[in-house]
Amino acid sequence: MVFVASSIVLFLFDRFSHPALPAYIIAGVIVGNFFPADEMINFxxxxxxxxxxxxxxxxxxxxxxxxxxxxxxxxxxxxxxxxxxxxxxxxxxxxxxxxxxxxxxxxxxxxxxxxxxxxxxxxxxxxxxxxxxxxxxxxxxxxxxxxxxxxxxxxxxxxxxxxxxxxxxxxxxxxxxxxxxxxxxxxxxxxxxxxxxxxxxxxxxxxxxxxxxxxxxxxxxxxxxxxxxxxxxxxxxxxxxxxxxxxxxxxxxxFVSLGAxxxxxxxxxxxxxxxxxxxxxxxxxxxxxxxxxxxxxxxxxxxxxxxxxxxxxxxxxxxxxxxxxxxxxxxxxxxxxxxxxxxxxxxxxxxxxxxxxxxxxxxEHDHIEAFGDKEERSKHNLEDHVIVVGHDTQGKRIIETLRDEEKEYIVIDNDPEKVTDLKEKGENFVFGDVMEIDTWERADYREACLIISTVPLEKTSRKILSLPTDADKILRSEDIEEAEKLLEDGAIYVNVPEVLSAELLPDHIEGLMENRRYREDLRRRNMLEVRKYLQNLEG
The missing domain is CATH 1.20.1530.20 (Na+/H+ antiporter like fold)
Structure with missing residues (x-):
């Protein structure tokens, strides 16, 4: 009864994009009509x-x-x-x-x-x-x-x-x-x-x-x-x-027995x-x-x-x-x-x-005011710099490439441990939430020439694409179809680790730093790779 009721209600909820938890509880209300409460308490x-x-x-x-x-x-x-x-x-x-x-x-x-x-x-x-x-x-x-x-x-x-x-x-x-x-x-x-x-x-x-x-x-x-x-x-x-x-x-x-x-x-x-x-x-x-x-x-x-x-x-x-x-x-x-x-x-x-x-x-309507400021940054008034979102393994490799190219950069991260590591190494950083425009303001995003995200979340990528800046945008995605949409909407390169080699990304960054005409060629090749992979999947 528990699994029959929950599967039916869960199927209906899924069809209308509702969370699973309410479906379980409603299934429990149905099941509760057939069994005594003491048995359901044990469940x-x-x-x-x-x-x-x-x-x-x-x-x-x-x-x-x-x-x-x-x-x-x-x-x-x-x-x-x-x-x-x-x-x-x-x-x-x-x-x-x-x-x-x-x-x-x-x-x-x-x-x-x-x-x-x-x-x-x-x-x-x-x-x-x-x-x-x-x-x-x-x-x-x-x-x-x-x-x-x-x-x-x-x-x-x-x-x-x-x-x-x-x-x-x-x-x-x-x-x-x-x-x-x-x-x-x-x-x-x-x-x-x-x-x-x-x-x-x-x-x-x-x-x-x-x-x-x-x-x-x-x-x-x-x-x-x-x-x-x-x-x-x-x-x-x-x-x-x-x-x-x-x-x-x-x-x-x-959850079904709770609803029961x-x-x-x-x-x-x-x-x-x-x-x-x-x-x-x-x-x-x-x-x-x-x-x-x-x-x-x-x-x-x-x-x-x-x-x-x-x-x-x-x-x-x-x-x-x-x-x-x-x-x-x-x-x-x-x-x-x-x-x-x-x-x-x-x-x-x-x-x-x-x-x-x-x-x-x-x-927008609350009156909660901050008494302190946990959002930090290390440097002000940057120009023609690169913004790196995420100080993970790939982010560190990107930073090494930028350092070799003698290109100024700043890292945005919301992980306290990673920010502490950046601070101890003397790196330029902003500790903040990428979904907040204030974080981007502190990274001087309007003056940046390139934004590179190592975060594979669509909402993060969409936020970066929506920023009013002429900076080129390199994003990351776990889904090849999502990558195609991000390229169509303005990204010059989307890294899909399971499909496209992440090892090539530092080389692409070097190309962008040394030759601005590399931009359109990179975007075109990336789009061709993505579409070829999708065609192979469909085939």
Missing amino acids: TQIGLSFLVFIFGVKMDPERLKSVAGDGLKTAAVQITAVSVLAVGLSMIMNLSGFETLVFVLATALSSTLVGLDLLEKEIDLKLAHGRLAESIHLSQDLIAVMFLMILGASAFTFEAVSQSFIHGFGVLALALLFRKYALDHLADLTENSRELLMLVSITILIGFLGLTEYFQISLAIGSFAAGLAVSKYPHNMEILDTTGSLKDFFSAIF LLTVPTPQVLIMSAVMLVLTVIGKPFAVITSLVALGQNKRTAYLTGFSIDQVSEFALIITIQAYISGLIGGTVFQAVIITATVSMMISSYTAKHGDRIYNLLS
């Missing part, structure tokens, strides 16, 4: 356990060092502000002590799975807003894990809670030790077999689940710990590649859900946006980060379900949290997909 926990494991596999705390300060400060501001409002509103609604706790956690914490992983959107965790979002989510998840340990205690006494904390942190410590000392050796024993590595990772997941079951703490802690245990690069990339289909399988189970828990709400449930939705969908993003702008982040980064936290946390759902099963909260709070979670996750799927449009609409 929810099964699906969620595996998804939490996948999130743990992706976790890389080392990558967050460059934005940890702003991420932690923003998380603290957001959680404090929303929690204070939630406590006040829960007192007005006469909730009990534990119901107030669930109410606060559901509104203050956000879903890492929905915000960073399961939505159909281009969120690059290497960029500032991706790393900030990941840092905020990690802070919230650690808070949720501590509450799961409290809830998992056999009784709410100091001794029982302390024992639960010892068991919980012991499992997490074991995972970190395994990650540091055992994973590399175990991966070597698999002799680079991806299938065997996947089976090993699933075995580790089952082992940690068994460990948490033995200590009688939440399965979510075991899933999270198992993910951390195998999250070491590059083994985690192999695991993620081989478990992709499993993730889709358990995503369907989780919905029932016809009473007026009291509707009022409570409406209050929670306002705090979740409006209050949390507003707190994040204002906090990040106050810390000096650019507005687009702040908005896109805010759009990633406008939903209820999966950990908050686990806490709510366990509290409901244990009789610690009533049906009204339980249903209100379920409704808020499903509706907020559906809304989040659309705010993520249309984040740039929403930002363009709202940023």
